[in-house]
Amino acid sequence: MSAHLNSKVTGLLNKFRTGEISPAEFQELKSGIDGITDSELKEIMSSEWDKYCNYESLPEEKIEELYSNLHITGEDVKPRFTLNRYWMQIAASLLFIIAGGLTVLTYMQRQTINTLAEQNVVIRSGDYGKSLVTLPDGTLVHLNAKSSLTYNNDFGIRNRKVQLIGEGFFEVEKDIKKEFIVHTEYMSITVHGTKFNVYAYKNKEITEMSLVEGSVSVKTEENSDKIINVLPNEKVTYNKNTGKVTHERTNNRIETAWLNKELVFRSECLGNVLDYLSRKFAVKFYTDNDVLLNDLYTGTFNDDNIESIMKVLELHYKFKYKKINNDIYIMTKNN
Structure with missing residues (x-):
């Protein structure tokens, strides 16, 4: 066999010994050893033995145990070339090294898989409109504007956990x-x-x-030991400023209205209308007249633009408004 192959096998053994060998290179090392002659293997093993000169000789029982584990009987011990006890110890030592390397390699591969599984997938929606996400288990998630959904790469294998920032409507695939x-x-x-x-x-x-x-079932940051069981047309609200938790009935119309492009309000308090617009467009309203918020409003908006909607409300209520970034100021006084 060529000197090039011998050199390659020696190089791969060096990489193996230093722990720098890759899985593909390890397979190449195994193939290379199978492809060289007896005398060439003897020379390489002798060289490798010199690098491990501080190793103690293997006891007889260890060698017998090694053969037993490899399902080799005394009758089967017919080496590819003649070995005296000294060379038998070299072969056994190298075999232990390689066997140990296989364990380390398997461990490293498992660690790599675990690391990849722990990496997160992050999905972000845009500043306007909504996005539809299909999770690996078939669950559908509608993301509102300026929202993000995070889950592990191994989602669905061991658990189904996601993290939400913003707003999302979940249609969860059943899995008991x-x-x-x-x-x-x-x-x-x-x-x-x-x-x-x-x-x-x-x-x-x-x-x-x-x-x-x-x-x-819902648990809140304020009281993680208390579980709140929720039924359809109910909602749980947590106030970040006060820590107050409320569990109450709802028709879900305002909470889920952002899913529909058409906005329909029937005798709805203006305060609720603004609350819905705040949720849909991720804006915050300020007004100098709280009484105005109690007025009942009926109307339909087909536009998905907050500026167009505000112009309609401005004409209807004869107020002025000013939008600064994500804040909208409604001014009724001195008009």
């Missing part, structure tokens, strides 16, 4: 063996299969879960 858990900064929601809306923007005062179908 693996609970589906939504984590937010202040609330955790556990389900098996159901439909619900979660509102959890970082810059908003509240975190909220409203249930449309099925059943869920």
Whole structure:
């Protein structure tokens, strides 16, 4: 066999000894050893033995144990070339090194797989409109504007956990063996299969879960030991400023209205209208007249642009408004 192959095998052994060998190179090393002659293997083994000169000689029982583990009987010990006891010890030592290397290699590969599994997938929606996400288990998540959904690469294998920032409507694929858990900064929601809306923007005062179908259990940051069981058309709201938790009935219309392009309000308090617009467009309203918020408003908006909607409300209520970044100021006085 060529000197090039001998050199390559020696180089791969050096990489193996220093722990720098890759899985592909390890397979190449095994093939290389099978492809060289007896005398060439003897020469390489002799060289490798010199590098391990401080190793103690293997006891007889260790050598017998090694052969036993390899299913080799005394009758089968017919080396590819004649070995005296000294060379038998070299072969056994190298075999132990390689066997140990296989264990290390397997461990390293397992660690690599675990590391990859622990890496996160992050999905972010845009500044406007909504996005639809299909998770590996078939669960559908509608993300509102300025929202993000995070989950592990191995989602669905050991568990089904996601983290939400912003707002999302979940249609969870049923799996009785693996609970589906939504984590937010202040609330955790556990389900098996159901439909619900979660509102959890970082810059908003509240975190909220409203249930449309099925059943869920909720735990809040304020009282993680208390589990709140929620039924359809109920919602749980956590106030970040006060730590207050409310569990109440809802028709889910305002909570899920952002899913529909058409906005319909029937005798709705203007305060609720603004609350919905705040959620849909990720803006915050300020007004100098709280009485105005109690006025009942009926109307339909087909536009998905907050500026167009505000111009309609401005004409209807004869107020002035000013938008600064994500804040909208409604001014009724001195008009």
